[in-house]
Amino acid sequence: MSYIDRDLLPGEHLVYRTRLYWLVFAGPVLLSIVVLLPIAWLLFNSNWMRFSWIPLALSALLIGIALLRRQTSDFAVTDRRVVMKRGIISTLSIELLLNKIEAIAIDQSLLGRMFDYGDIIVSGSGGTRELFRRIQAPFEFRRAVQSVTTERMELMPFRAAAIPSEMVYRLRSPGTSVPRQPERVKQ
Numbered sequence: 001m002s003y004i005d006r007d008l009l010p011g012e013h014l015v016y017r018t019r020l021y022w023l024v025f026a027g028p029v030l031l032s033i034v035v036l037l038p039i040a041w042l043l044f045n046s047n048w049m050r051f052s053w054i055p056l057a058l059s060a061l062l063i064g065i066a067l068l069r070r071q072t073s074d075f076a077v078t079d080r081r082v083v084m085k086r087g088i089i090s091t092l093s094i095e096l097l098l099n100k101i102e103a104i105a106i107d108q109s110l111l112g113r114m115f116d117y118g119d120i121i122v123s124g125s126g127g128t129r130e131l132f133r134r135i136q137a138p139f140e141f142r143r144a145v146q147s148v149t150t151e152r153m154e155l156m157p158f159r160a161a162a163i164p165s166e167m168v169y170r171l172r173s174p175g176t177s178v179p180r181q182p183e184r185v186k187q
Helices: 003-007 022-044 053-071 110-115 138-155
Strands: 014-018 074-078 081-086 092-097 101-107 117-124 129-136
Touching: 003 014, 003 074, 003 081, 014 138, 022 053, 022 129, 074 138, 081 129, 101 138, 110 117, 117 138, 129 138
Parallel strands: none
Antiparallel strands: 014 074, 074 081, 081 092, 101 117, 117 129
16 A cells, blocks of 8 residues: 555545656666676676676666665645655655645656656745656646646635625726725615
């Protein structure tokens, strides 16, 4: 069970979930193929044969760390908030209520557009900005947040209808003096 599944509030429902993009494996795999495997092969075919396991173990360790990093990073949209968590030993967990989110920006490179990943920047009220790099399907994440906030707005009663008609004020036309007390509209 993931952090987000354990942390759901009573009555809260998961709308969308994503993880880090598989590109998190690119560096370790590339380093293993280009550098570590040739070193292991050279060591195996020399007098240093007993040390050939070291580059292979280092390669497995780097790929394992990348796998752990991907599996412990979780990004979700619920019907009440946006939850983002990463890390296993030292964790970073950010939870933003949907009504406190002002904007979600997406930064995609050409490679990100081709493979559908990008950086998400969530701006909350009060000027907080949270950056999450290499998120899988960032536009779907933003669309999920927008659809939930739109649904919440449609369910909220329109508060302007509750204002009594005698409290509605009329403004004077431009060029006339502005009264000290606003005039009440007579109906």
